[in-house]
Amino acid sequence: MADVSTPGSPDPQAATPVENRPENPETPETDAIEATDPVPPYPVTSDAMASAPIPGRRMGWRRWLPVTAVIALIASAAIGMLVFLGYSIGVTGLAIGLTAAILPVPLLASAFAWLDRYEPEPVKYLVFCFAWGAAVATAVALVVNTGAAWLFDKIGLPDALVAVLVAPFIEESMKFLGPLLLFWRRRAEWSGITDGIVYCGLSALGFAMVENVLYLGGHGYAAGADEYGPATGLQNVFLIFIVRILFTGFAHPLFTSMAGIGLGIAARSADRTTRWLAPIAGLLAAMILHGLFNLLPTLSAATGETLIMLYGYLGFMVPFFFAVVGFAIALRSWEGRLAERVLPLYVRTGWFAPPEVASLASLGRRHSARQWAKRVAGPAGHRAMKSFQFAATRLALLRDGMQRGLSHNPRDLAKAATEEQELLAAITGYRSVFAGRDPQTPPAWWDGQNYRITFPDGVVRAIAPPEEPVMPVPVTLAPPPPPPMYYPGYGQHYPGHGQPPAYPPFPQQGGGWPPS
Structure with missing residues (x-):
């Protein structure tokens, strides 16, 4: 696995398009998407977003x-x-x-x-x-x-x-x-x-x-x-x-x-x-x-x-x-290493990219990720990455508690579901401060199963992730849906059986972003 401090991006010459695309009725089953279908834009960020409070820590x-x-x-x-x-x-x-x-x-x-x-x-x-x-x-x-x-x-x-x-x-x-x-x-x-x-x-x-x-x-x-x-x-x-x-x-x-x-x-x-x-x-x-x-x-x-x-x-x-x-x-x-064990569940639903989870596995990787974020996005990027790591760890603890059955009554289940949604929204905000800021990497995003990368010819292709994640991955994730977006009965499946909320659908052929 490459070190976090070494920016990595897929080699366009060696990349192999993926035939089996994610199941999405709104996305055509092709290996390439026309250049007119843009990569999701990176949200407009501010310095305040890098130092925003972590959800779940309030005092009334x-x-x-x-x-x-x-x-x-x-x-x-x-x-x-x-x-x-x-x-x-x-x-x-x-x-x-x-x-x-x-x-x-x-x-x-x-x-x-x-x-x-x-x-x-x-x-x-x-x-x-x-x-x-x-x-x-x-x-x-x-x-x-x-x-x-x-x-x-x-x-x-x-x-x-x-x-x-x-x-x-x-x-x-x-x-x-x-x-x-x-x-x-x-x-x-x-x-x-x-x-x-x-x-x-x-x-x-x-x-x-x-x-x-x-x-x-x-x-x-x-x-x-x-x-x-x-x-x-x-x-x-x-x-x-x-x-x-x-x-x-x-x-x-x-x-x-x-x-x-x-x-x-x-x-x-x-x-x-x-x-x-x-x-x-x-x-x-x-x-x-x-x-x-x-x-x-x-x-x-x-x-x-x-x-x-x-x-x-x-x-x-x-x-x-x-x-x-x-x-x-x-x-x-x-x-x-709890984040590395729990967060792959969110990778499969599109909320995290594999390298992001891999970068949380040790203090050394976390330090390297903060240094990388500082290099590509300045002090605000460093603060955002630090908050991103903390919120991701807190999310892993929350999900681990759900799987252990720490919440029993409906009130606790609803509270856990709400905090999960807040953490996911906060993580998306923190990520937007540093994602896509590295000029050495092409525009790309993670769709839950593959990377979708804009190649030099202007075509967006789906690329399978390597067995060993390359860090940091040059991707951002699609803007989240307006909360709440849990499927019916979401909280009723706890403990341990509920799945994280699905990420929003990806761009349609020839359409703009975000999807209307």
Whole structure:
């Protein structure tokens, strides 16, 4: 398969007309069409079309009230945590701890963003999950853990048991609650397990950052400075940074990602039992992992055997971490190829050309396609191609959900059908910004089975697509029909049996375009 960055067009000398034309009673069964029958013109575009919003992402005014309430809750929790930390460890300890704790955040957040490259989630939802973990989850966990330590002391139990019995339960529950609220209110933003890992991982990252502020600024700098002076405090910060950031900085995101996997499975499952049990199982797995991790230093301190911590860390936690990372990368690749598996259905109905689908199969191809669009249509083409890729991925997810039976009731089916039509219309608009702009390629379009190309002699011929699509294909698609254009009973055939709406008929012999 040719690389996307290499513009390809059929060789007129080597092209073979196709005898079996698509079945269309309005199109003559001939190999060539007279030059008077023009190739469909490329729609007039504007720069605004390249940056038009993606369908399916709206927020009505009625949703501002709960959004405002959530923002107020997070802001109040954040202010409360800052006041508490400043009072407990001092302003200097807070500043030093916060500076040290923030250092790994951009790197880890970038790793989650990298996982989410195929269908990037809205930044506001990513920020929400991070802020929830940093403010609300830490505030509630701090209150519960402190209360549990006081209670254990009253009944004569060692407070070390709080880290094993209480902390995993309350911390994982609260980190999980933010993404769960997002799952409940914004189900459309969950496209699979990768999204679950990203949302829950960012919530855990926010939690870990604030927890590290307490350890680095309180147990590190403040404790050392009070006893031996600022130099000792800074030395403690350095040592704790190595242990908590470099060696175990992955712990909280690793634990909570188990709950994210459960939510991701629930998001793409049509089985009601699975939708309920998968998140619960994921949350229990997160709690168990967290408890085992906290049990290692507790046993080491109780028995005096430091090797327990070492063996547990190297023998279980590190291999498990790399196994989850490998799983996430493999899953990302599999989900990234979803468009290549689902969109051929739209190729057969004329909405996509084969090379367009092939160009969505990997991040490298997508990058090359954006560079090509920028070369032939400028910055507007680059933006349009980026939106085209995102909308196509969203369309693949929507169709995959239809085939899985995620929508059951008539209202959901109608909503899915409407969003599908909106996405198809948006994709056509984005394509029009860059399609047909390459001067090295002849006018052509895809009719659902063959390419119809204007040759140098002025004749339009139907050419069979090659086995390996040449990218980018120099075609545009015919203007879509006015929505809605679903066949009777379209929504009633879901899940899994309905076909995409057919593309409009092609030009008639000797007629103009678009057809009247």
